[in-house]
Amino acid sequence: MATIQLGIIMNGVTGRMGTNQHLIRSIVAIRKQGGVALANGDVIMPDPILVGRQESKLRALAEAHGIERWSTNLDECLQDSYNQVYFDSQTTVLRAESIKKAIAAGKHIYCEKPTADSLEGSLELARLAREAGVKNGVVQDxxxxxxxxxxxxxxxxxxxxxxxxxxxxxxxxxxxxxxxxxxxxxxxxxxxxxxxxxxxxxxxxxxxxxxxxxxxxxxxxxxxxxxxxxxxxxxxxxxxxxxxxxxxxxxxxxxxxxxxxxxxxxxxxxxxxxxxxxxxxxxxxxxxxxxxxxxxxxxxxxxxxxxxxxxxxxxxxxxxxxxxxxVFDNGFKIQWELFLKHIVTDSEFRWDLLEGAKGTxxxxxxxxxxxxxxxxxxxxxxx
CATH class of the missing domain: 3.30.360.10 (Dihydrodipicolinate Reductase; domain 2)
Structure with missing residues (x-):
């Protein structure tokens, strides 16, 4: 049995939804349960790095939940090849530009919706991700x-x-x-x-x-x-x-x-x-x-x-x-687990950036x- 470490940039998790649903009830809960088990016996272990603008909030949040990595420099996080996934739960007006950076850096994308503040912006993200060949998903909790x-x-x-x-x-x-x-x-x-x-x-x-x-x-x-x-x-x-x-x-x-x-x-x-x-x-x-x-x-x-x-x-x-x-698990956590499996095993994940664009x-x-x-x-x- 192998443990597959998956570096995840989590941008915007100091907000209400990002902290409670995506960090505490999803990624932290997955880590506490021992990761995401695969059919072959391997385990995916998410390794988050918390990203935001306020150092004090990031440090406190990381310490409270046993997370070792945090940063106020998104560009440095994107340059690190260890980080394979970029997650975004910022406010809508900030989301698209950060996702574009992540796509350009070759990161797989998982994000909240709306994916952009216009249909044109949402379709651009879907197109860029397809052209770059990165896997992508949108929260549809x-x-x-x-x-x-x-x-x-x-x-x-x-x-x-x-x-x-x-x-x-x-x-x-x-x-x-x-x-x-x-x-x-x-x-x-x-x-x-x-x-x-x-x-x-x-x-x-x-x-x-x-x-x-x-x-x-x-x-x-x-x-x-x-x-x-x-x-x-x-x-x-x-x-x-x-x-x-x-x-x-x-x-x-x-x-x-x-x-x-x-x-x-x-x-x-x-x-x-x-x-x-x-x-x-x-x-x-x-x-x-x-x-x-x-x-x-x-x-x-x-x-x-x-x-x-x-x-x-x-x-x-x-x-x-x-x-x-x-037994029903947290909806955000369930979709996170499906997306992590999609990244590692190429299993089906239907809720991509084009599906997100439909909401916009x-x-x-x-x-x-x-x-x-x-x-x-x-x-x-x-x-």
Whole structure:
């Protein structure tokens, strides 16, 4: 049994997602479990070097998690042949230029989305990676959530019959930052810094819809900036120039209609922060982050509209839970393990930079639909 050391440049991991999901719950967890086991008995051991702009943060983060390598000099890290993989979870406006440097240095690429702040930029990255012959992947974590894994199981089994429609609800109240600390960074609400819920969430909705139900064919979108002013991390008020809510309709391949509400200005009255309600001829399902429940056609009740009497039904009790039937690991960690195997063994990894560009495309066309107040068809992407 051989241990394959894999040097990974991790740029931008001092941020919330980079620290919690990609470093602690993915790479550190993989190291603690003894690496990624391969079928031949070999083990891939990721060896990260943390990269960022603030030395004190990097040092503290590395020491807290037993990581020996960190640096404020990305160029030096890229020049080191030991580092084979470049990972990027910086803010969107910084990501593309750093990835270009990494591709030019011959590094394999794994990154958060959106991959760039424009479709042109995202396609350029996909093209450059293909021309350089480097392997590449984009984080598409929600595909590996327990609730969506169960939902995919239902789709693949034919449970729904012909799928008619999908209703997707996502969001929560993000405090304005005056009397309660804001749960999200202030750049999320500034268009000039790459912010906006359409740019953020449509990249997710693209891969979720494409992979579970059918490719997105067209979009109609309304964006809104409901909260015009917030307070930043330094306690200073600032004007919000990006959308904080989006109300969209998508039509998928096969005529499936999707209604998707995404909002940082809504108070939650549902089981989880995101729910996906699927209606089919033979049955329906509601999936969240971890749970999924169903109602088959033979178990569907027969309510009658009568507002003159108390509701005789407890609708929530008329659904059945889909069992786990397996142990679910962290979704980010699962995809990291798949990508590391892809690097070492050339195993399949479908979620590349071109797939990531599809998310950027949907966000751009959603914004265009909003500003032009019309439906927009989604053209096929090629590089």
């Amino acid at each position: 929600k595909l590996f959530l327990p609730g969506l894994i169960k939902l995919k199981r239902l789709v693949d089994s034919g449970f729904f019959g012909r799928i008619l429609s999908v209703r997707l609800e996502f969001g929560y109240w993000v405090f304005e930052g005056d009397w309660q600390t804001c749960q999200r960074p202030s750049w999320n609400y500034r268009k000039e810094d790459g912010g906006g819920i359409i740019v953020d969430m449509f990249a997710h909705w693209r891969y979720v819809l494409d992979n579970l139900f059918g490719e997105v064919q067209s979009v109609s979108c309304l964006g809104v900036t409901h909260v015009p002013q917030r307070v930043d991390e330094q306690g200073k008020p600032y004007d919000c120039t990006a959308d904080d809510a989006a109300y969209a309709t998508f039509v998928l391949d096969g005529g499936i209609v999707v209604q998707a509400n995404s909002s940082w200005t809504t108070r939650v009255n549902r089981d989880e922060l995101v729910t996906i309600h699927v209606d089919g001829m033979n049955g329906s399902a509601v999936a969240g982050l971890r749970e999924c429940k169903t109602q088959h056609r033979v178990n569907t009740p027969k309510p009658v509209w009568n507002p003159d009497i108390p509701n005789p039904f407890n609708f929530l009790e008329q659904w059945e839970q889909v069992p786990d039937n397996q 495309q949907l966000a751009e066309l959603g914004l265009q639909s909003w500003h032009e107040r019309r439906w927009i068809d989604i053209p096929e992407l090629k590089i």
